[in-house]
Every structure is written in structure tokens, then in C-alpha cells.
Amino acid sequence: MAPALQLPTPSQTITTDASSDVTITGKIYTRVRLATKSDLSHIYKLFYQIHDYHNYTHLYKATESSLEGLLFKENPLPLFYGPSILLLEVSPTPFKEAKNEEFKPVLTTFDLKFPVVEVQVEEFRSKYDDKSDAYIAGYAFFYANYSCFYDKPGFYFESLYFRESYRKLGMGSLLFGTVASIAANNGFVSVEGIIAVWNKKSYDFYINMGVEIFDEFRYGKLHGENLQKYAHNKDKNNEGSC
DSSP states (O other): OOOOOOOOOTTOEEOOSTTSOEEEOSEEEEEEEEOOGGGHHHHHHHHHHHHHHTTOGGGOOOOHHHHHHHHSOSSOOSTTTSOEEEEEEEESSOOOOOOSOSSOOEEEEEEOSSOEEESOTTTTBOOSSSOTTOEEEEEEEEEEEOOTTOSSOEEEEEEEEEOGGGTTSSHHHHHHHHHHHHHHHTTOOOEEOOOOTTOHHHHHHHHHTTOOOOTTOOOOOOOHHHHHGGGGGHHHHHTTOO
């Protein structure tokens, strides 16, 4: 029979061994930073999880190698113009201030109303630095887009996702707000993306963050077989060209 656990103090973290769950109570420390190549395995897993959340795992074709080619090119575009991922990490202990980084990580803390349990300790332990008690909680994925209506680029906000343990803590506002802050401070004119009208919690979240919903527009997508039909016309389209 296992010995009885003592009740934790407000800032205490309970661990038993390297493979066990980690329970954080009282206060949790967070860091929002740009993803690096060392995060590829975590990004791959997070992308799979968001597909699973939407019941789209049958459409998930990415590999870690293909994601590396997409996200971490040898000759990247200027900062924030290419595909960009912000990761939100959590820890029971404070993060150190970063030095000499293109994007200075955002550090903050959250007072917890209920314990948070990290159940995938090894799968999502951060590989970013020598801090061994930091875990990847979620991500925001965005990139620059352009419109003939503006003379400057905006951000297309592709997705925001948190692992189940880290939902309903207010971290979504931190992560989306960081993307909006980057846009506002670097001359981008907007942050826009698709809002799932069926997901009321998500819909209300973006409304509360100041996002304006345009009911007169519908999302359109040319893909799959319908897109490939145009590939057969490639040679015809080039006929007569110099």
C-alpha cells in the first residue's frame, strides 16, 4: 500500500520519479518564445493533436522532415514573414531572462485555481535550454499575408492550440495577445484567420480579444482533386509563351 501523500503547499510541485506525472499547484510560470529546430518533435505531436481534436487525423500527412523544410529553411524569410510558431512553455519554477534573441520571450505567471497535471512529462519536456522542468503547453502558428486593400502585410493566424491540461487557465489570451503585440509593434496591419462558428467557446474567445467577425464573407478552398485538375492544363497554358 502506497504511503499517504502530504497536502501540497500553494507553490509546491509533486513529483515521484522521472517518468511520473507532475502536478503543479498554486502558481505556474510561463514563457512564450519562438520555436526552434530543436522543437520539431513537439511541433509534430502538437499538430497531430489539433488534427485529432477536429477529427482530421486521416488528413495529417506531415512528417518531422517535411515540417523542418516548411518552418526552418536554410535561407529563411525576414523574421515573422515566413511560417512562424510561438510556443508557450510552463514550469513550476521561474524562467531566466533571455539574452541576444531575435524575439525576446514573454515571461509571466498564473495563479492557479486548481492543480494542473502534466501527464506527458517526457513527451513534452522542453529541449530549448538546460531547464529540465519546462514543458510545452501549446502553440500559435501564423505568417505574413498580403491584400490589395492595404499597403502593408498583415498576419494570417492559422491556429492556436493547447494541450488539455492547460486549457481554461487564461493562457490563450496570453498567446494570441503576444501575436497581436508582434503585429502592432512591427508594422503589420491586421491579424486575421478562420473562426469556427460551431465552437462557441473559441468564437467567444476571439470576440473578447477584439476580433471582428465578417458574416458577409465565406471561406473558400480549392484543393485535392479539384486543384489537381488544373495541373493537366499546365502545358496548354504555356503554349505560345516565349
